[in-house]
Amino acid sequence: MELGAVLNTREDLLNSSKDDDGFVQQNLLIDEVMPLLLETKVVDSEDVNHTYYLSNDDKIKINGYTVNSTGERLQIFIVDDSYLSESNDDFYVSQRNNYEEQFKKAIRLVSSAIQNKLKNIQESEPIKPLVAKLGSEDGLTQFDVIEIFLVTLSATVSFRGEEPQLRTIHYKDNNKSFSHRVVGKKAQSKELLFIRRVVDLNYLANIYASQGRAEPLKVVFKDVIGKNIEVIKAADEADFESYLCVLDAPILADLYKRYSSQLLEKNVRSFLQFKGVNKGIKKTIKDDPEKFIAFNNGLTITATEAKTSYYKKSLYLESLDDFQIVNGGQTTASIYFSSKEGLDISNVKVVAKINIAKTSKSKDLDDLISKISEFSNSQSRVSKVDLRSRSPKLVQLKSLSESVLPPSGKKWFFERAKGDFNTQVRKSTNGQKLKNEFPPKKRFTKELLAKYYCAWGDAPHLVKKGGEKVFRMFIEDIEPEQGDGIDINREFYEQLIAKIILFRTMEEVYGQGKNAIGQLRSAAVPYAISAIYKWSNTTNDGTLLLQKIWKQECLSDGLIECLKELLFLMNELIKKYSLSDDYGEYSKKEELWVAVKGSSELKSFMASASTKAALNI
Structure with missing residues (x-):
C-alpha cells in the first residue's frame, strides 16, 4: 500500500462524511466505515446504534455500538476526533500511546457501566440502554467479548528513512475480570475478553484496494490457546498439502470466542441456533461427550500457508495463514454456545482436516473453497446461491444503470465492486465532472441495493439487521435456486x-441529531416502508406510487407530510411494543414487527382517507 492511496482514502472519507452544511460529522464517518468493516467480516452488519456520549470528567467516550448476530460480542465504536479537519496535514501517527488513550475512553465506559458508576446518565440519552445492559445480570451473562474499534483518519507510519513508511499496530487481547453485585444476590464474577482494533487509513485503504478482502486471518495457536497443534501430514502435492488432527473442544471454543464469524468468512452459513443438526450436537455433548468424535463429521479447514515444526519426533502446527472453517462452522459454534450454557466440553474431541492451497491467486483459492464447501457439507444442505461470489443478475443491473436514462436526464451509478466509483474518478481526465454528475445521492452499492429492495416487503426486522442476511435474501429473491x-x-x-428515492427521502425526513424525530431512524424507516408495502399489496401492489416517484424522481410535498406522520407514529410504536429498553436491538426481532403491523394504531392510520390518497392505495 502506497502513501498516495492512503491520502486518496482520507479525502474520499472526509468528503463522504460531510453534512449538508459541509461539516464533517462523526456519525456520518461511522456510517461510511461500517460497510467496509462488513466487507472484511469483522462485523456482522453495517447497522450501528449511534450513541454519541462524551464525558471529559470521567474520560470516557463512545460513538456507537452493535451486538453481533449471535449476541455474545459487544462491539463499540469510537472516533478519534483529532484528525477530522481537512486542513490538518499532520495526520501521521507513529506512537502506540496516541491510540491507547482513545481505547482507554471506551474501556472506562464498559468498566464504569458494569460497576454501576454511571448513574448520572439521563433516561433520554441514547447510551442509556447499553449502560443499563452492562450493569445488569443479564448483560454480564450475555457478553463474553468486548471489541473496540478506533476509527481514525490518521495514517500509522514509521519515520525510519526519508519517507514515512506505512505500518500496522496490533494490540494484544486482554482478559479482564469484573465483580458484579445484584441486590439480594451474591456477587458474580465474569471474565471479559477485550479486543482492540485500529481502523486507520492504512486499514481502510487496503479494503478499497482489495475490493473488500482485507488482511487474511492468521492464527498463531500459542497466542490463542497456549500451545501448538499436533498433526499428521496426509498429502503433499505440488500445489496442495493436507494435515489431519484431533482437536479438543475447548480449543475450538477459544478460537470461536476470539474470532467469531471471521473464522467462517468463506463458510456458507452462519450459526443456525440449536435446531436440527445443532440440536443433535448439543445433545451429544450433554449425554455422550466421549462419542462425539464418532458421531460428528468433523471440520474442514483451509489456509494458504502453514508453519510447522517437529518436537520429539511429532509434527506440530504452529500457525495458519488465511485460516477458514469451510465445513463444520455449525459444530464449532455449537460447541462454544454449549460451553457458554454451562455444559462440560472437556471430554469432547473433533476430527479436523486442514487443506493448504499453495497458490497466491485468490481466484484459485476461491474455486477450491467453493468446491470443498459444496462437496463436503453433508450435515445440512448448502444452497448453490450461497456459493456464488458473483450474480449475473447484478451484471445485468449494472448494464441497466449505464443505459437507462431517467426522466431528469441524470443517470444513477451502481457500484457493484467496492471502490469502483472512486477508481473511475481517478482514471477520468475530469474527475470533478464525474463527481458532479454522480453525487452521493445518485450512487448505490450492492449492499445498499439489497436494503432498499428488501425494505419493500414484509421483513423490516431483517433490513434492520443488515449484513449478509439481507443481501442473501435479495439474491435468493431475484435469482432463486x-x-x-x-x-x-x-x-x-x-x-x-x-424504492431508493423513497428510502433515502424518508431517512432525510426522519433526520439525524438534534432535529431528528428520534433515535430509531435505521428501524423506523424500513418499518414504515414495509407498512406501506403491506397496505399497498392489498390494493395495487404499490406500482402506482413507485411509478409516480420514478417519473418525478422526488416525492411530493403532500406525500412527504404523510410519511413524516407515519415515521412519527412508527417511532412511537417501536418503543411501545418493544419488550426491551434497547429499542434498536429489539427492532431486529420479528416479533416486534408482528406486533407493530398488527397494532390498532397503524391500522387506523393506514385506513384514513388522507393516507390512502397520499400513498395511492
Missing part, C-alpha cells in the same frame, strides 16, 4: 430507483 427468478429489465430498474 429453482427457476429463472425475477427478470432484471427496465421496469424492474425503474421500480428499484423509486
